Amino acid sequence: MPVVVREAAVPLAPRLPLRIDLAKPVFWALVAVLAVLVLLPLAWLAYYALVDQDGRLTLANFTALVGDVRMRKPFVVAVGMALGVGALSCAIATPLAWLVARTDLPGRRFIRMLVTASFVTPPFLGAIAWEILAAPNSGLINVAWRALTGAQPYDALVDIYTFTGLVFAIACYTFPYVFTLVANGLDRVPADLEDASAILGGRGWTTLRRVTLPLVLPAILAGALIAILQALTMFGSPAILALPAGFHVITTKIWSLFQYPPKPGLAAAASLPLLAVTVLLLQGKAWILGRKGYTVLGGKSGEPRITALGPWKPLAWAFVLLVLALTVLLPYAALLKSALTRNGVPGLTLHHFRFVFFEFSATRLAMWNTLVLGFSTATLGTALALLVAYMVARKPVRGAPVLGMLAMAPVAIPGIVLGVGLFLAYSHPHLMLYGTLWILLVAFLTIEMPAGYQQMSAAFHGIHPELEEASRVLGASRLQTLRLITAPLLRTSVIATWCFVFIGTIRELSATILLTTANTKLVSVIIYDLNESGDMGAISVLGLLLLVVSFAVVAIANRLPLLGGPRLPALR
Amino acid sequence: QAPAPYDVTPQLVAAAQKEGKVVWYSATDVQVAEKLARAFEAKYPGIKVQVERSGAERIFQRINQEYGSRIYNADVVETSDAVHFVHFKKQGWLQPAVPSDVAKFWPREYRDPDGQFAAYRAHLSVIAYNTKLVPKDQAPKSLADLLDPRWSGKIVKAHPGYSGTIMTGTQAISQAVGWKFFEQLGKQKVMQVQSSTEPPKKLAAGERPVMADGNEYNVFLLRESGVPIEPVYAPEGTPLVVGNAAILKNAPDPNAARLFYHFMFSREAQQLNSDVGGLRSFHPEVKEKAGRVPLSQIKLLNSDPAKLDAEDIKKRYEEYFGT
Amino acid sequence: MGFLELEGLTKRYGGAPVVNDVSLSVDKGQLVCLLGPSGCGKTTTLRLIAGFVEPDGGEIRVGGRRVSAPGSSEAPERRNMSMIFQSYALWPHMTVFDNVAYGLKLRGLPRGELQQRADTILAATKLSQLAQRYPGELSGGQQQRVSLARALVVEPETLLLDEPLSNLDANLREEMRFEIRRLHDKYRYTTVYVTHDQAEAMTTADLIVVMNQGVIEQSGSPEDIYQRPSTEFVARFIGGTNILRGRWDGADGVAAGNGLFLRCGCGEFSRAGETAVSVRHHDVRLSSTRLAETNSVHGIVARQIYLGSHRDYLVTLADGETVRALAPAALALAAGDSVWLHFPPEHCRALAH
Amino acid sequence: MGFLELEGLTKRYGGAPVVNDVSLSVDKGQLVCLLGPSGCGKTTTLRLIAGFVEPDGGEIRVGGRRVSAPGSSEAPERRNMSMIFQSYALWPHMTVFDNVAYGLKLRGLPRGELQQRADTILAATKLSQLAQRYPGELSGGQQQRVSLARALVVEPETLLLDEPLSNLDANLREEMRFEIRRLHDKYRYTTVYVTHDQAEAMTTADLIVVMNQGVIEQSGSPEDIYQRPSTEFVARFIGGTNILRGRWDGADGVAAGNGLFLRCGCGEFSRAGETAVSVRHHDVRLSSTRLAETNSVHGIVARQIYLGSHRDYLVTLADGETVRALAPAALALAAGDSVWLHFPPEHCRALAH
Numbered sequence A: 001m002p003v004v005v006r007e008a009a010v011p012l013a014p015r016l017p018l019r020i021d022l023a024k025p026v027f028w029a030l031v032a033v034l035a036v037l038v039l040l041p042l043a044w045l046a047y048y049a050l051v052d053q054d055g056r057l058t059l060a061n062f063t064a065l066v067g068d069v070r071m072r073k074p075f076v077v078a079v080g081m082a083l084g085v086g087a088l089s090c091a092i093a094t095p096l097a098w099l100v101a102r103t104d105l106p107g108r109r110f111i112r113m114l115v116t117a118s119f120v121t122p123p124f125l126g127a128i129a130w131e132i133l134a135a136p137n138s139g140l141i142n143v144a145w146r147a148l149t150g151a152q153p154y155d156a157l158v159d160i161y162t163f164t165g166l167v168f169a170i171a172c173y174t175f176p177y178v179f180t181l182v183a184n185g186l187d188r189v190p191a192d193l194e195d196a197s198a199i200l201g202g203r204g205w206t207t208l209r210r211v212t213l214p215l216v217l218p219a220i221l222a223g224a225l226i227a228i229l230q231a232l233t234m235f236g237s238p239a240i241l242a243l244p245a246g247f248h249v250i251t252t253k254i255w256s257l258f259q260y261p262p263k264p265g266l267a268a269a270a271s272l273p274l275l276a277v278t279v280l281l282l283q284g285k286a287w288i289l290g291r292k293g294y295t296v297l298g299g300k301s302g303e304p305r306i307t308a309l310g311p312w313k314p315l316a317w318a319f320v321l322l323v324l325a326l327t328v329l330l331p332y333a334a335l336l337k338s339a340l341t342r343n344g345v346p347g348l349t350l351h352h353f354r355f356v357f358f359e360f361s362a363t364r365l366a367m368w369n370t371l372v373l374g375f376s377t378a379t380l381g382t383a384l385a386l387l388v389a390y391m392v393a394r395k396p397v398r399g400a401p402v403l404g405m406l407a408m409a410p411v412a413i414p415g416i417v418l419g420v421g422l423f424l425a426y427s428h429p430h431l432m433l434y435g436t437l438w439i440l441l442v443a444f445l446t447i448e449m450p451a452g453y454q455q456m457s458a459a460f461h462g463i464h465p466e467l468e469e470a471s472r473v474l475g476a477s478r479l480q481t482l483r484l485i486t487a488p489l490l491r492t493s494v495i496a497t498w499c500f501v502f503i504g505t506i507r508e509l510s511a512t513i514l515l516t517t518a519n520t521k522l523v524s525v526i527i528y529d530l531n532e533s534g535d536m537g538a539i540s541v542l543g544l545l546l547l548v549v550s551f552a553v554v555a556i557a558n559r560l561p562l563l564g565g566p567r568l569p570a571l572r
Numbered sequence B: 001q002a003p004a005p006y007d008v009t010p011q012l013v014a015a016a017q018k019e020g021k022v023v024w025y026s027a028t029d030v031q032v033a034e035k036l037a038r039a040f041e042a043k044y045p046g047i048k049v050q051v052e053r054s055g056a057e058r059i060f061q062r063i064n065q066e067y068g069s070r071i072y073n074a075d076v077v078e079t080s081d082a083v084h085f086v087h088f089k090k091q092g093w094l095q096p097a098v099p100s101d102v103a104k105f106w107p108r109e110y111r112d113p114d115g116q117f118a119a120y121r122a123h124l125s126v127i128a129y130n131t132k133l134v135p136k137d138q139a140p141k142s143l144a145d146l147l148d149p150r151w152s153g154k155i156v157k158a159h160p161g162y163s164g165t166i167m168t169g170t171q172a173i174s175q176a177v178g179w180k181f182f183e184q185l186g187k188q189k190v191m192q193v194q195s196s197t198e199p200p201k202k203l204a205a206g207e208r209p210v211m212a213d214g215n216e217y218n219v220f221l222l223r224e225s226g227v228p229i230e231p232v233y234a235p236e237g238t239p240l241v242v243g244n245a246a247i248l249k250n251a252p253d254p255n256a257a258r259l260f261y262h263f264m265f266s267r268e269a270q271q272l273n274s275d276v277g278g279l280r281s282f283h284p285e286v287k288e289k290a291g292r293v294p295l296s297q298i299k300l301l302n303s304d305p306a307k308l309d310a311e312d313i314k315k316r317y318e319e320y321f322g323t
Numbered sequence C, D: 001m002g003f004l005e006l007e008g009l010t011k012r013y014g015g016a017p018v019v020n021d022v023s024l025s026v027d028k029g030q031l032v033c034l035l036g037p038s039g040c041g042k043t044t045t046l047r048l049i050a051g052f053v054e055p056d057g058g059e060i061r062v063g064g065r066r067v068s069a070p071g072s073s074e075a076p077e078r079r080n081m082s083m084i085f086q087s088y089a090l091w092p093h094m095t096v097f098d099n100v101a102y103g104l105k106l107r108g109l110p111r112g113e114l115q116q117r118a119d120t121i122l123a124a125t126k127l128s129q130l131a132q133r134y135p136g137e138l139s140g141g142q143q144q145r146v147s148l149a150r151a152l153v154v155e156p157e158t159l160l161l162d163e164p165l166s167n168l169d170a171n172l173r174e175e176m177r178f179e180i181r182r183l184h185d186k187y188r189y190t191t192v193y194v195t196h197d198q199a200e201a202m203t204t205a206d207l208i209v210v211m212n213q214g215v216i217e218q219s220g221s222p223e224d225i226y227q228r229p230s231t232e233f234v235a236r237f238i239g240g241t242n243i244l245r246g247r248w249d250g251a252d253g254v255a256a257g258n259g260l261f262l263r264c265g266c267g268e269f270s271r272a273g274e275t276a277v278s279v280r281h282h283d284v285r286l287s288s289t290r291l292a293e294t295n296s297v298h299g300i301v302a303r304q305i306y307l308g309s310h311r312d313y314l315v316t317l318a319d320g321e322t323v324r325a326l327a328p329a330a331l332a333l334a335a336g337d338s339v340w341l342h343f344p345p346e347h348c349r350a351l352a353h
């Protein structure tokens, strides 16, 4: 019998780095990490809220909370303010994102970076800048207006010390969340879907309204959610603007609970309703998105279409300029002015620069610490957010959605309260992180987790799971797929998240202030301390320094040939 | 009972130099605190002063946190809110020590009978106005003047919920002239700011022409840098705010702490506080800068921190001012 | 025992079963075609095999090892399979070459061999020119070929193809079909091939599985399925067929109305009720005169379409029923012409179901 | 003058022309099929007509009005066209119903009529059950039908179809093809239909346009194209054909080697060099004996494939050349059998190009 020799078919089995499926271990690792980051401080807060000084269980804090209108009213005001901020952020950011992502507006890349970088302004510094600009009497805008129109002294064109003023001043520093999310989402809407509308007779506007924007709805909602919750838990701006305006928001109220005699229990209890609001908002978002699909980057790829603005270009530019002027140019001009002048004294001076760079001993260390923490938090935080968002979006393990809840939870806790929780959690004799940079790293990871997670999770809405499946069936593990396929496809979002976490870290204040010590000083903290001693000039110099540094970092991050380089359908 | 006063001895200096550093939690203005630290380091080489400068409430909170968690970082603590030391003392966190200068010069009411702390500095909460916006003759002269309708919408003041200075001041004024004053001031459309450092800055910026309360030393510092601003000492009295200092019981550098604590009350340190920081001192040998009204010519309103009912003050304040 | 075995496989979406108690055994090296109407669950079955979805019931075994069962499924990357997606699922951020070489890189091939293997498959799929393009710069058919090349190049143990040739022209489709079969034979993959093209299935498959609404209607060799469809559905679905209904006369005849009496050469009669008789379009003979007593009926040409090699006739019988017939292109009748239809008994198949 | 006119239309990507000087005139109400191999520029041509891309040269006129020219193109939404995309381009955030009703909403139809029209088209495409699903919850073929329904429902002036039926099974494809033709005739659209399926083109088109590498090779009626291909490319592309090459004898014969002398019934001979003779697969006769002196040659069966209605033979001639032949299913020869091939002169077509 003849022997048939088949051509040797060497089986090319995929080489897996590990023989076990990593999904479960990674899931549990993430649960552990998030539990440490989030649950530990939260548990301490719950403990504080529920246990009185003698160690007995009590509901006194909650009854005090509910029973006192001085606590209830700030809460209502804060919710109103936050919703206002959310709406205003969307109203500014969505058109801007569209202009930058989907039109032929010149200088789009630059505008993008500028917006991200503008975000570096610590909100309280922004509020200060807006005081300089729009305080009713001394505000530069009002002064100029009076000079131009001859209006009476004490007449004001704009007054930042009002509810609307506050909403505006906060929105200036939260709209980048929405902007970046929406711009990245728009990058991923393929032209096909818009073409299909156009050919059926949908005008540009109709197509935008009925097809393009609904497709980035997850991004808009995620951005709005973050903006609303940030506003709700923000302390700096309301502390500066709400008080002169004559009302409290919940955070300023909570802050005053920390004053002598401190009532941490009540403060902890007061932040729990914010957690409830967060859960409600998350639920609302899930409900709006519903069963609808948003996965637009399928396998049959098309590229996003660029709309020619034509005669609308000047108008578009005017809008962009207005937004940039209000959020970046004017505030920083104000800061520049106060960096170069002395309060109430005419003439220019470099005194503040000299003071900050050469005389003030803390600057160098603080700058170094800030950068170290910024880089490490951004890198770790982005990786963590990517993993968590992946888990939640693809549900490889039952119970994965829990991770999303965990990752979102910190957003509800005002920074200052969180700071206390973190301090309690990490200054245990057995776990003494206080006084090291580690506790700050942990704090920043916790604080930045929600925003990072929302960014990544919205981005996942745009990636069709089949693109990942195609990789896995060829033998790539989940993590390899995440690294080789998903992350590069999400490149803009990953970079944006990195920048956001970086910047968030740089500008974070409220929790940080409780956790820094002499050796772990940060720029934001020294800015705050300088503010207490009234050194506006030095503050402005530091603010400008932060702006320059983060702008440089953002610019570099956007150009790194990381993650497969800039060549992507999404990016041109 | 207070321990015996102590002086600087070569042994103390040697022991302190062995420890090599002292950690000072301070609420004094950075520039002042840093200068003081440099002066100490110059005088006692080999001992580094680590200045942990923060707001008074922050420091209070930190000490609470740290001692609550058995973390002992601080050697010497100093805040501008006298209430804090009542609390520290009650907790038993302070180490009794009486520098010789304190024993010699300090009036009884400005030091702890048990020698646990003493008034390191003091400042006033004053009325002030912008001399460019308000001519001297039209300026308010007293607390009562502030209630004149012509100041409606033109006054700035700080908030007792955010500032220990203002808390103390509010207590003192309410005891001196009654709550009625605040009730009426509340109708003057007052601009509220947080910290007692801010009203002078608002005056300087021209945002409001008159301030109802705020730090005197900020007024001094601004005026000396050329800002047209002038303090007013009301005939009803001006609240005095005392800032205490103390050595902490579990100080990691006990000798350096004693040495530094002693230095803080010395004439040269107190003079520096006055010159650079515009602070008031209880050291009789300290000379006020020219142009400053000496303490002896001002009617002071003292307050008793032990009797302070912050809750009540905040509640009434919110009632009258809305926040 | 087969290499790839599905047993009682069930998958539900929102309660409704989409794959319903499917059992199938495929031997190593066999090429199975899954055929069925749109939405019958073909893609879902493939996705179950690949491990992207977990079954709600039943299990899948590969080489005797259980890889899928409710609650415990092996990850897709451990199954040494390869798949073509109906949507192609090309990675837009990689060039054609990188897309194709991806699987090889994962397998740690040395640079040179990787290059050479990728080049070979790109040449076979006629994509060599386009290696440095991005998927967004390709035509639909080119994208589909990239997807094909990507799946074939890794020489998997099991190959899953979901309509891999639907966007190619006839010539290219034939070439690619041969290429698939050639590689399949060379490396002895076990292949599951979903297609809607019967000719493709008939020419390529060792085993054809006809699905309908989530269940397997019939499985067998191409000849089996074509010549001995066991249900009306299969008969209709595979190769055009006319179904004529009538009462069984107890022997081998069926009275089908219109005066048509059909002798049936094969099949099974249903004892009660009507029996369906299936006659393929191309087995119907047309002539202008009556050719025989039985199996003949008169009709009117309703329309005819020229197909190049044939003409496709639609003929209306007396009671309005219609019969489709494929006649040689030479036989040209116009609509309205009278015609006799003849159904050769050997091509009349009685269907009980 | 035609309704839809392309004149000298050119489009380049990165320098290389993808559509190259294409001129075409389509009358109102005509259905044109664009046929051509993968990547030849069909989709690009459609996108040019729709206005998604601007030509680099030439122009497009609709109803005499210029709608596209380099530098000045009317927006797609003003062209009253409708299109099916090769990628479907369904809106994932809208239900099937909303996808389909979108175009009607834009046209401001009253609620009732909108509902009724959408329901009608959904029924015609067999999607009524799925109206409330989202595209992500549909199978590939179902998605394609939604895309079809969405394009058809708006009754446009011009309908552009890019492989609208590629993911459907044969029966459904035929039904949908009839539906498209029915609507086309009813509303007198002008339709441009891209397909890779020749049967589809032959049965549906009024005019077939064969493209190759961006240029039009030939256009004409289905019969024209099939029976009188003007180039070897067209002959090969439309319907399987064998090309035999040889020298012209000056009259009507070609000496094609292997002792085969072909009399050709039609076509054009090339005076210089070799003449190609095209004989369709299904026109080749197989027999075990020699039937005639000319047009006959001996060969060995290399393989045969059962296709149900036919068998597909590959026969090797003496010099190794191969000939494909479609024979009735009844004629069963095994690989290795000896066979005589007969090429009827009336089906031998000489091709000069």
Ligand SMILES: Nc1ncnc2c1ncn2[C@@H]1O[C@H](COP(=O)(O)OP(=O)(O)OP(=O)(O)O)[C@@H](O)[C@H]1O
Pocket (backbone or CB within 6 Å): C136, C137, C138, C139, C140, C141, C142, C167, D013, D014, D018, D036, D037, D038, D039, D040, D041, D042, D043, D044, D045, D086, D196
């Ligand atoms: N953006 C682009 N950049 C470069 N080349 C492109 C681009 N888009 C299309 N092409 C090329 O243009 C040619 C024509 O593409 P087109 O999509 O028109 O082909 P097609 O005839 O529709 O093919 P198929 O039948 O495969 O869909 C192809 O070779 C394709 O690679």
Ligand SMILES: Nc1ncnc2c1ncn2[C@@H]1O[C@H](COP(=O)(O)OP(=O)(O)OP(=O)(O)O)[C@@H](O)[C@H]1O
Pocket (backbone or CB within 6 Å): C013, C014, C018, C036, C037, C038, C039, C040, C041, C042, C043, C044, C045, C086, C196, D136, D137, D138, D139, D140, D141, D142, D167
């Ligand atoms: N996510 C889902 N939710 C609900 N139903 C679904 C979902 N995915 C698929 N289905 C339904 O399951 C059925 C089977 O889908 P499947 O994709 O397996 O069909 P198919 O046989 O591949 O069809 P086609 O030939 O059209 O691609 C379809 O009716 C489809 O509508």
Ligand SMILES: [Mg+2]
Pocket (backbone or CB within 6 Å): C042, C043, C044, C086, C162, D139, D140, D141
């Ligand atoms: Mg399918």
Ligand SMILES: [Mg+2]
Pocket (backbone or CB within 6 Å): C139, C140, C141, D042, D043, D044, D086, D162
């Ligand atoms: Mg195409």
